[in-house]
Structures are given as C-alpha cells and as structure tokens.
Amino acid sequence: MASRDTTELSDVSKMKSEVDGSFKRVTSTFRSVIEAGGQFTPEKDRYHLYVSYACPWATRTLIVRKLKGLEQIIPLTVVSPRLGEHGWPFGNVDEFPGAEADPLYNSNYINDLYLRADPRICVPVRPARPAKFTVPVLWDKKLNTVVNNESSEIIRMFNSAFNDMLPTDKAALDLYPEPLRAEIDALNDWVYSDINSSLTWGCFILLTYDLQTAFIMRGFATQQAVYEKAVVKLFEGLDKVEQILTGKDYLVGGQLSEADVRLFVTVIRFDPAYVGHFKCNIRTIRDGYPAIHSWLRKLYWTIPAFKDSTFFDHIKGGYYESHPNPTDDMAQINPTRIIPVGPLPHIMPL
Numbered sequence: 001m002a003s004r005d006t007t008e009l010s011d012v013s014k015m016k017s018e019v020d021g022s023f024k025r026v027t028s029t030f031r032s033v034i035e036a037g038g039q040f041t042p043e044k045d046r047y048h049l050y051v052s053y054a055c056p057w058a059t060r061t062l063i064v065r066k067l068k069g070l071e072q073i074i075p076l077t078v079v080s081p082r083l084g085e086h087g088w089p090f091g092n093v094d095e096f097p098g099a100e101a102d103p104l105y106n107s108n109y110i111n112d113l114y115l116r117a118d119p120r121i122c123v124p125v126r127p128a129r130p131a132k133f134t135v136p137v138l139w140d141k142k143l144n145t146v147v148n149n150e151s152s153e154i155i156r157m158f159n160s161a162f163n164d165m166l167p168t169d170k171a172a173l174d175l176y177p178e179p180l181r182a183e184i185d186a187l188n189d190w191v192y193s194d195i196n197s198s199l200t201w202g203c204f205i206l207l208t209y210d211l212q213t214a215f216i217m218r219g220f221a222t223q224q225a226v227y228e229k230a231v232v233k234l235f236e237g238l239d240k241v242e243q244i245l246t247g248k249d250y251l252v253g254g255q256l257s258e259a260d261v262r263l264f265v266t267v268i269r270f271d272p273a274y275v276g277h278f279k280c281n282i283r284t285i286r287d288g289y290p291a292i293h294s295w296l297r298k299l300y301w302t303i304p305a306f307k308d309s310t311f312f313d314h315i316k317g318g319y320y321e322s323h324p325n326p327t328d329d330m331a332q333i334n335p336t337r338i339i340p341v342g343p344l345p346h347i348m349p350l
C-alpha cells in the first residue's frame with residue numbers, strides 16, 4: 001500500500017465540470033486498510049464487496065477477488081448498471097439481469113450505504129445529483145462502515161491481506177511482486193504530479209490512468225478542442241501500449257500483474273463502448289492494434305477471472321442507459337438511451 005494517492009486522477013465521482021468542458025477531481029473519502037493488528041483485520045465473511053459490472057474500476061476488484069480465490073471470504077453484491085439521479089440502484093429498485101438486492105440492509109441505492117457509514121458526507125458536488133457515491137465499495141459488516149472505496153487500494157489488499165486463509169497456490173499468486181513495486185510506485189508518483197505530461201516508456205500504470213482519464217475527458221468534454229486533444233493523446237497512449245505488448249503476453253516482467261488487470265478493464269470496454277459512446281473512433285482495438293488485441297483475447301479467453309468479471313450487457317447498459325436525469329451533464333452523451341447492437345461479437349475469439 002506504499003504508493004501515493006492517485007485517486008483524484010481516476011475517480012469520475014471526484015470530478016467537476018470546468019469551463020472548457022473538461023473535469024476536475026476532488027478528494028476521496030474512505031481509505032482504510034485491512035491488515036493484521038489494525039482496525040480492520042483480515043477475517044472470513046467480515047467484509048462485503050459492492051460492485052457494478054459496468055464500472056471498470058469495480059471490475060478491477062472483481063478480477064483480483066477471483067484470481068486470488070477470495071469468493072468465499074468476501075461475498076459480493078452487484079447493482080444495476082443504470083446509474084441514475086439517485087446513484088447506483090440495487091436490483092430491487094431497478095430490475096436488470098444479474099443485478100441483486102442488498103443482502104445486508106436491503107438498501108435501495110449505493111448512496112444509502114455511504115450515508116449509513118457517515119451521514120455527514122452528503123455534500124453537493126454537482127447540481128443534478130446531490131452527492132457522488134461510487135463503486136466499488138468494500139464494506140465492513142462488523143463496524144458497519146465503508147473500509148475503502150478506491151479500487152487501486154482494494155486490489156492491493158485482496159492481493160495480500162487474506163493470504164493466510166488461502167490455499168498455497170492462491171496465496172502464492174502475487175500481482176504486485178516485490179521486484180516490480182518500485183517501478184509501479186514510481187509510476188504512480190509520476191501520474192500524481194504530472195498527469196498531463198507525455199507518456200514515458202514503461203509507465204504501465206501511468207498509462208492505464210492516463211487512458212482512463214483520457215476516456216473520461218473525451219467522453220465528457222463538451223468542447224471540440226478538449227475532445228480532440230484528449231482523443232489524440234489517448235490514441236498515442238494506445239500506440240505505445242501496442243509497442244510494449246508486441247511479442248508479449250503481459251505488460252510487466254513477463255508475468256500477470258496488477259498492471260494487466262488495470263489496463264484490461266479499460267481495453268475490454270473499448271470497442272463495445274468507448275468507440276461509440278465516447279467518440280473514441282480513430283481506430284478500434286480489433287482492427288488497429290494487433291498486439292493489444294491478442295493480449296486482450298488471451299486474458300479474456302484463457303484466464304477465467306477476466307471473462308467471468310466481464311458482462312457486456314452491463315457495460316453497455318452502464319454507458320448508454322445511465323444518467324436518466326436530462327439535466328445531468330453526463331446525460332448529454334446519449335440522450336436517446338438507444339444501445340448500439342454491435343460490435344458483434346463483443347470480443348473476438350482467440
């Protein structure tokens with residue numbers, strides 16, 4: 001958990017519209033750590049994970065939970081992908097295949113959980129919705145609070161905090177291995193201080209952040225110039241990933257790491273959602289980036305944690321059907337709510 005706080009670089013909920021149509025971020029709320037001897041100790045069935053399959057950040061936690069075999073230790077609840085004016089609805093409020101009710105408190109919205117944890121956090125951020133309550137949420141059933149709502153930190157906890165309870169092979173799987181940590185931490189530092197600089201070779205985590213940021217900026221940008229700058233930068237980033245992945249199966253150190261997880265959740269959404277919804281259409285992954293496409297398909301088709309955490313109906317529902325309040329700035333992106341059928345298939349075979 002050593003790396004610097006880069007949350008404000010990744011969290012759509014922390015962004016505020018600027019005059020040029022881009023977005024600015026504010027600081028996160030729940031940043032506790034599960035660790036032996038701490039307030040939140042590693043325990044079976046003490047914690048509960050709330051996610052949306054639509055959300056790339058939440059999907060990071062799903063993939064790592066599954067890779068590490070934490071399904072029996074940390075139960076999961078999936079909300080409806082249709083983010084609305086009251087936030088993320090549970091399945092009892094907005095029926096959607098795969099969306100569930102809240103088994104702990106029968107909440108209507110993810111917001112209810114945040115307010116249960118801290119009634120003071122209902123601070124207006126955008127006029128259309130009174131507050132921003134994000135997924136993923138790692139909830140503590142013992143203290144009735146949010147442990148952490150920052151995916152990059154949750155996946156680090158999942159990577160190591162529960163190892164004593166896991167079978168040897170799962171405990172041995174290290175997605176943040178010691179020899180790579182300095183590199184990853186340095187990258188996060190660089191992102192924190194200089195996100196707008198051009199990308200550096202080998203900055204895998206940085207690149208993931210930058211791609212996510214560019215997607216968001218491009219999608220939400222209301223000004224042509226901001227859009228064009230962001231989309232060009234995004235594709236320059238993809239060009240570099242393409243070179244990095246040429247002849248390789250993984251991003252860092254010849255092994256699966258959190259860098260792959262963090263990039264996968266973005267790239268898997270690219271052709272089905274970002275190309276159309278966010279006008280990210282200079283090239284597609286399937287037609288423009290053979291190395292990325294091969295890496296993507298190998299992860300998806302050969303490692304079940306990746307495929308089992310990917311639900312294209314939720315992804316498309318999330319992007320194309322969310323934000324029904326027409327005054328919400330994000331509602332401007334797809335006011336008709338029509339969901340494109342393609343591309344078919346959503347992911348190509350190996």
Ligand SMILES: N[C@@H](CCC(=O)N[C@@H](CS)C(=O)NCC(=O)O)C(=O)O
Pocket residue numbers: 007010011012013054055056057058083087088131132133134135136149150151152
């Ligand atoms: N930094 C957070 C970002 C989480 C985030 O932005 N989640 C979005 C969905 S992709 C969300 O829940 N937004 C709620 C809203 O916009 O009201 C993380 O990585 O966990």
